[in-house]
Amino acid sequence: MSEPTDIVLRFAYPPPPSTDIRTFRVYQVIAGSESETSGELELYKFLHPATGHGPGITTYHRKNMITLLFDTAGQIEWTSNTSATAYIGADEVSVKDLRRVKYASSQSRRFKVSGAEYKWKMSENGVDMFCIDSKEKHIATWTQETQLLKVAPRAGTMLDRLVVTCFLNTWFKQLGKW
Numbered sequence: 001m002s003e004p005t006d007i008v009l010r011f012a013y014p015p016p017p018s019t020d021i022r023t024f025r026v027y028q029v030i031a032g033s034e035s036e037t038s039g040e041l042e043l044y045k046f047l048h049p050a051t052g053h054g055p056g057i058t059t060y061h062r063k064n065m066i067t068l069l070f071d072t073a074g075q076i077e078w079t080s081n082t083s084a085t086a087y088i089g090a091d092e093v094s095v096k097d098l099r100r101v102k103y104a105s106s107q108s109r110r111f112k113v114s115g116a117e118y119k120w121k122m123s124e125n126g127v128d129m130f131c132i133d134s135k136e137k138h139i140a141t142w143t144q145e146t147q148l149l150k151v152a153p154r155a156g157t158m159l160d161r162l163v164v165t166c167f168l169n170t171w172f173k174q175l176g177k178w
Helices: 153-174
Strands: 007-012 024-029 040-047 056-063 070-080 083-088 091-094 108-113 116-122 129-132 138-143 148-151
Touching: 007 153, 056 153, 070 153, 083 153, 108 153, 116 153, 129 153, 138 153, 148 153
Parallel strands: none
Antiparallel strands: 007 024, 007 148, 024 040, 040 056, 056 070, 070 083, 083 091, 108 116, 116 129, 129 138, 138 148
């Protein structure tokens, strides 16, 4: 029996002149598909109608795999470009708590899910990121060049949290606030 494969997600941003990356789509790349376009399933939509402005609400929707319709999965209420409250399912979490630092010089950003701590760390190249659990096992990897988020199958139950925290970390990196 073969090992389950990673969940591969491709973040797709609108073409320029749009510079606000809070509006984007996330596609699941389907392994073994015959063509590139038929090999993707739109899984998330992030919408930030007040693009270019700090305050506003980024709403995100997840495709319901039974009805194939998009359901609201949560939102991020921005009070500025660097301060917000995220609603992930029934959880209300400060963005600071989704990007906690242990030490001032820390190169990782911590978050909790159901009491367990996880952290996003910067890769050695200073561009890509990876997420580990409390046992230092990789659960997700973000590659900036390809805009791909690869999630280990065992972390599939926290996919919303990984997508949101990955997005937040890329947002803050863009602002120079890693």
